[in-house]
Amino acid sequence: ILNVEQSPQSLHVQEGDSTNFTCSFPSSNFYALHWYRWETAKSPEALFVMTLNGDEKKKGRISATLNTKEGYSYLYIKGSQPEDSATYLCAFHRDDKIIFGKGTRLHILP
Amino acid sequence: EAGVTQSPTHLIKTRGQQATLRCSPISGHTSVYWYQQALGLGLQFLLWYDEGEERNRGNFPPRFSGRQFPNYSSELNVNALELEDSALYLCASSLLASGRDFSYNEQFFGPGTRLTVL
Numbered sequence: 001i002l003n004v005e006q007s008p009q010s011l012h013v014q015e016g017d018s019t020n021f022t023c024s025f026p027s028s029n030f031y032a033l034h035w036y037r038w039e040t041a042k043s044p045e046a047l048f049v050m051t052l053n054g055d056e057k058k059k060g061r062i063s064a065t066l067n068t069k070e071g072y073s074y075l076y077i078k079g080s081q082p083e084d085s086a087t088y089l090c091a092f093h094r095d096d097k098i099i100f101g102k103g104t105r106l107h108i109l110p
Numbered sequence: 111e112a113g114v115t116q117s118p119t120h121l122i123k124t125r126g127q128q129a130t131l132r133c134s135p136i137s138g139h140t141s142v143y144w145y146q147q148a149l150g151l152g153l154q155f156l157l158w159y160d161e162g163e164e165r166n167r168g169n170f171p172p173r174f175s176g177r178q179f180p181n182y183s184s185e186l187n188v189n190a191l192e193l194e195d196s197a198l199y200l201c202a203s204s205l206l207a208s209g210r211d212f213s214y215n216e217q218f219f220g221p222g223t224r225l226t227v228l
Contacts, residue, residue: 031213043114043219044153044200051214089153093213096166100153 002026004092006101013080014109020076021104023090027071032093035064035075038103039086047075047088080108112137114203114220122226123191131186131223135203141165142184143204143217144176148197156199159184160206191227198222 005024013019025033035047048057053068061078077084087103115134123129135142144156155168159178167174173189182203188195200222204215 034217036219043221044202046216046218049214049216091153098155098168098213100155102152 002092002094002097002099004090004099004101006088006090006104008104009102010105010107012107012109013077015080015082017080018076018078019080019106020074021088021106023073023075023092023101025071025073025090025092025099026094027069029094030068030071030092031095033066033073034091034093035073036089036091037086038089044089075104077106080106082108082110084108114201114218116199116201116220116223118223119221120224120226122228124228125191125193127191129188129191129195129225129227131188131199131201131225132183133186133201133203133220134183135201136218139203139205139218140182141204141206141212141215142178142182143202143212144184144186145200145202146170146197147200148194153200157186158212160212166212188225193227196225196227198224 007022033050036044038044048064050066055066057064063076066073085108087105089103091100117132141160143158145153147153158166162178176186178184202217202219204217
């Protein structure tokens with residue numbers, strides 16, 4: 001059974017602080033890992049598509065790293081802002097399967 | 111540029127009925143994906159259509175089916191509705207990279223259809 005775990009489930013961060021969370025996935029037959037941001041009442045928004053071991057991607061204050069050998073990806077947010085409040089989802093692609101984690105719910109405290 | 115659109119926004123059906131959900135992709139995108147998010151569960155991959163053909167499907171029974179039209183819009187049909195089919199159904203679209211493997215493509219999501227089965 002393929003399992004994609006995201007931790008923590010929920011996170012409260014003070015505005016201005018930096019934070020990170022994890023997506024763990026099976027390390028065999030890796031194709032790609034996608035990160036999404038999903039704000040309440042909106043559609044999921046693609047953040048990164050990561051395909052190579054050691055990939056590091058950045059979009060503004062958000063960045064992500066990928067380790068396919070050990071099966072994890074980190075998402076980092078620098079200097080959290082209220083608009084970062086959302087659920088962050090990872091999706092693991094292998095063969096013809098897409099498996100989503102249940103997400104990390106990020107709350108930014110003013 | 112218009113994003114992915116879905117209709118209807120909400121749909122209420124009774125058990126045993128059929129539901130039809132619609133999706134229009136971003137102009138120029140040939141691939142359409144369907145996902146289900148049932149209460150308490152993560153997003154689950156349902157179906158992938160590209161160039162009018164079903165390319166892949168997730169672990170769902172055959173009563174979940176669909177099609178893609180020549181203009182690349184898509185329909186998801188759910189037959190013989192069951193209570194547990196109540197969920198948010200999301201559609202996404204993408205360009206298709208060479209090699210026809212969807213894993214490497216950024217997907218753009220629509221706002222979803224909330225299906226309630228009574």
